Amino acid sequence: MTRRKVDLLVLNAEELVTLKGGSKKPFTGKQMTNLEAIRHGGLAVDHGKIVAIGKTQKIRSRFEGKQVIDASGKLVMPGFVDPHTHLVFAGSRDKEFELRIKGASYLEILKKGGGILQTVRETRKASLGQLVETCEKTLDTMLTHGTTTVEAKSGYGLCLKGEMKILEAIKRLNRQHPVSVVPTFMGAHAVPQEYEGRAEDYVELVSDEMIPKIAEKKLAKFCDVFCEKGVFNLEQSRKILQSGKKHGLAPKIHADELSRLGGTELAAEVGAISVEHMIFSSEDGLKALAKHGIIAVLLPAASFSLMMNRYAEARKMIDLGVPVALGTDYNPSCWVESMQIVIAFACRELKMSPAEAITAATINAAHAIGRAGEVGSLEAGKRADVLIVNAPNHNFLGYRFGINMVDKVIKNGVLVVEQGKMLRNPTN
Ligand code: FE
Numbered sequence: 001m002t003r004r005k006v007d008l009l010v011l012n013a014e015e016l017v018t019l020k021g022g023s024k025k026p027f028t029g030k031q032m033t034n035l036e037a038i039r040h041g042g043l044a045v046d047h048g049k050i051v052a053i054g055k056t057q058k059i060r061s062r063f064e065g066k067q068v069i070d071a072s073g074k075l076v077m078p079g080f081v082d083p084h085t086h087l088v089f090a091g092s093r094d095k096e097f098e099l100r101i102k103g104a105s106y107l108e109i110l111k112k113g114g115g116i117l118q119t120v121r122e123t124r125k126a127s128l129g130q131l132v133e134t135c136e137k138t139l140d141t142m143l144t145h146g147t148t149t150v151e152a153k154s155g156y157g158l159c160l161k162g163e164m165k166i167l168e169a170i171k172r173l174n175r176q177h178p179v180s181v182v183p184t185f186m187g188a189h190a191v192p193q194e195y196e197g198r199a200e201d202y203v204e205l206v207s208d209e210m211i212p213k214i215a216e217k218k219l220a221k222f223c224d225v226f227c228e229k230g231v232f233n234l235e236q237s238r239k240i241l242q243s244g245k246k247h248g249l250a251p252k253i254h255a256d257e258l259s260r261l262g263g264t265e266l267a268a269e270v271g272a273i274s275v276e277h278m279i280f281s282s283e284d285g286l287k288a289l290a291k292h293g294i295i296a297v298l299l300p301a302a303s304f305s306l307m308m309n310r311y312a313e314a315r316k317m318i319d320l321g322v323p324v325a326l327g328t329d330y331n332p333s334c335w336v337e338s339m340q341i342v343i344a345f346a347c348r349e350l351k352m353s354p355a356e357a358i359t360a361a362t363i364n365a366a367h368a369i370g371r372a373g374e375v376g377s378l379e380a381g382k383r384a385d386v387l388i389v390n391a392p393n394h395n396f397l398g399y400r401f402g403i404n405m406v407d408k409v410i411k412n413g414v415l416v417v418e419q420g421k422m423l424r425n426p427t428n
Pocket of ligand 1: 084086254329
């Protein structure tokens, strides 16, 4: 039998995690523990897509690869999907870090014009070119740590011009960087200083001016809002999300992160695709998410970074049938690019098993940003976004932490990271 010639073969994986079967609907409950792993697995890639997956022997007998990668002794799995980042910002907040260690709360810092508002001042000053240049380096770091698709929120402009600049940066990054970047408009990230005491006017600006313009220019897929005490209340959040929906931006919501305001219930009411954070969500809220299949995007690195000593109740959510995803919440107060450390936190603090955490960081995360048809699992027909990990099995992803275990990254069928380093002129 002549073997079909393809661009790339990955062979001899000690464990090949496929996560197959979850492209239509996110995994829930016990399904989250089934990674559909193949021992001594292999896969064939052609024109950027997976054409076959199975035991190495079988793949080898059917295909001949122009390039062959030997994954002996290693874990092979889908690229991480990070469904929640505030990717584009200028400056840093290292000074405020010390205040936080001494006990200042997030909202106290915000009230003094720090936090988000400081980053807004710096981001407004930065040029589009500067933002793109900074973020390319961030995406390099994410990619070398295994993230192949990332959602990116605007929200450090807080005026039409500033928000458009950030979304334009995201568009350019998606074009010129190997990582796929999915844009979310989050003009309702904070009330800008010039609108202090006039939050209603700002909500009107976001709903009636920013959203229609951004939708018209097709600069975002989703609309997010920070629904929180002292930021945007339920009514204001509802107004913004409904306006987004009317203009074709699917709702997402930062809900019940610092207090129980009821954002989780609001997500069910407006038909959100996902709810983010959820540290203080009510049981009724969780039941509503389970009923509607709305994804809970949990961000344990944010709880850790804010030193909250409180984490989302992932076990309860999984037991109730809520589809759970994990993300970094990469932003200047939670500066973390690695989904590997998020998995380590999820295992220890959310009491998720490594298998559940991997499901949450791949296929379920892809659902949270509407990309599960293309990425998040290794199946014939899907994009070849593949990690080769220096670990004999998937348990190591939760178990070992603090180092980068990713050896190689294949993005759209092209080897882009080797020995944990970016390849500048990748060829296949
Ligand atoms: Fe966030």
